Amino acid sequence: MSESWTLLKLLRWMTDYFSEKGIDNPRLDAELLLAYTLNLDRVGLYLNYDRPLLAVELDTIRPLVKRRAQREPLQYLLGSTEFWSLDFTVTPAVLIPRSDTEILVEEALSKAGPEGQLLDVGTGSGAIVISLASELSNWQMTGLDISTQALAVAQQNVETHQLEEQVQLLQGNLAELPLHQYDLIVSNPPYISQGEWDELMPEVRCFEPQLALLAENDGMICYQQLAAQAPSRLNPNGWLLVEIGYKQAEAVKTLFSAAGLKDVFVREDYSGHPRVVGGCLS
Ligand SMILES: C[S@@+](CC[C@H](N)C(=O)[O-])C[C@H]1O[C@@H](n2cnc3c(N)ncnc32)[C@H](O)[C@@H]1O
Structure with missing residues (x-):
C-alpha cells in the first residue's frame, strides 16, 4: 500500500x-x-x-x-457486534452472537409472563440474557457460564446496558445447575459434534472458542444434561427452551418428552431450519 x-x-x-x-x-x-x-x-x-x-x-x-x-472474524477485529438491535462487546473469549439465536429470544418472550426468574445457560457474551432483560424489566435473570473469561465479557455488556440490578452472572457447569427454581431456562449450548468440526468455516474453527461449540455424545451432551435437570429446576408451567443444530430437532424433542416435559415443540428459523426446541413442566 x-x-x-x-x-x-x-x-x-x-x-x-x-x-x-x-x-x-x-x-x-x-x-x-x-x-x-x-x-x-x-x-x-x-x-x-x-x-x-x-x-x-x-x-x-x-x-x-x-x-x-x-480469516479472523470481522467482529473480533471491530470488538463488537449487534444482536437484538443492541451493541455487544465481543472478544475471542466468547462466541460471536448469531442472528439465528434471536429466534430463541423471541420464543422466550412469547412464553414470559409479567414477572419471573430466568436462567441463561452458557451465557457467553450475555447476548441472550441481556436482550431478554432489556425487554422484561420485572424479571430477575442469571447468566451461567463455565468460562470466567467469557463471564468478564458478559459483565462488561451487562454494565454497558445498565442491567446490573436485573442480571446476575454466575460461574458454573451446566452439568450441575444452581439449586433454584426458574420460570424460564434458556440455552444456546455447545452442539457441534466432532464429525462436524472439520466442516466449519475457518473463521469459526480457528478463532471462536472450541469450548463454546464442541459437545460430546454426537453434539447432544448439553441437551441430555439440561433435560435431566429441567424437572427439578423449573416451576410449574416453566419452560426449557434451547437452540439446536439443524439436524438435532427429533433427538432433542425425544429427550425432552422422555424427561417428562409437555407441549414439546420445534420452531424454525427464517431460513426454514429447525432452530429452537422447547418443553414445559406441567
Ligand atoms: C454456543 S455458546 C453460546 C453463547 C451465547 N449464549 C450466545 O448465544 O451467543 C455456548 C456457551 O456455553 C459455555 N459452556 C460450554 N460448556 C459449558 C458447561 N459445561 N457449563 C456451562 N457453560 C458451558 C461456553 O463457554 C459458551 O459461552
Whole structure:
C-alpha cells in the first residue's frame, strides 16, 4: 500500500484481496473495516471516496487487513457486534452472537409472563440474557457460564446496558445447575459434534472458542444434561427452551418428552431450519 491511495482505491483493493482469500462478503467487510479505522460510518465512506489516506491511517489498517485475510472474524477485529438491535462487546473469549439465536429470544418472550426468574445457560457474551432483560424489566435473570473469561465479557455488556440490578452472572457447569427454581431456562449450548468440526468455516474453527461449540455424545451432551435437570429446576408451567443444530430437532424433542416435559415443540428459523426446541413442566 503506497501513500497515493484514495479511500475508493483502497476499498477496491481490499475487496479484491478478501475475495481472493475466500471471504464471503468481501466488499462489506472491506467497508466495515475501513469505516472502523477511519472512524466514519458507511455513508461517511461514500462521501469521502476521493480522500487520500494518510500514512498513519494506512499503518493502522494494514494489520487489520492481514488478520481478516487470515480469516479472523470481522467482529473480533471491530470488538463488537449487534444482536437484538443492541451493541455487544465481543472478544475471542466468547462466541460471536448469531442472528439465528434471536429466534430463541423471541420464543422466550412469547412464553414470559409479567414477572419471573430466568436462567441463561452458557451465557457467553450475555447476548441472550441481556436482550431478554432489556425487554422484561420485572424479571430477575442469571447468566451461567463455565468460562470466567467469557463471564468478564458478559459483565462488561451487562454494565454497558445498565442491567446490573436485573442480571446476575454466575460461574458454573451446566452439568450441575444452581439449586433454584426458574420460570424460564434458556440455552444456546455447545452442539457441534466432532464429525462436524472439520466442516466449519475457518473463521469459526480457528478463532471462536472450541469450548463454546464442541459437545460430546454426537453434539447432544448439553441437551441430555439440561433435560435431566429441567424437572427439578423449573416451576410449574416453566419452560426449557434451547437452540439446536439443524439436524438435532427429533433427538432433542425425544429427550425432552422422555424427561417428562409437555407441549414439546420445534420452531424454525427464517431460513426454514429447525432452530429452537422447547418443553414445559406441567
Ligand atoms: C454456543 S455458546 C453460546 C453463547 C451465547 N449464549 C450466545 O448465544 O451467543 C455456548 C456457551 O456455553 C459455555 N459452556 C460450554 N460448556 C459449558 C458447561 N459445561 N457449563 C456451562 N457453560 C458451558 C461456553 O463457554 C459458551 O459461552
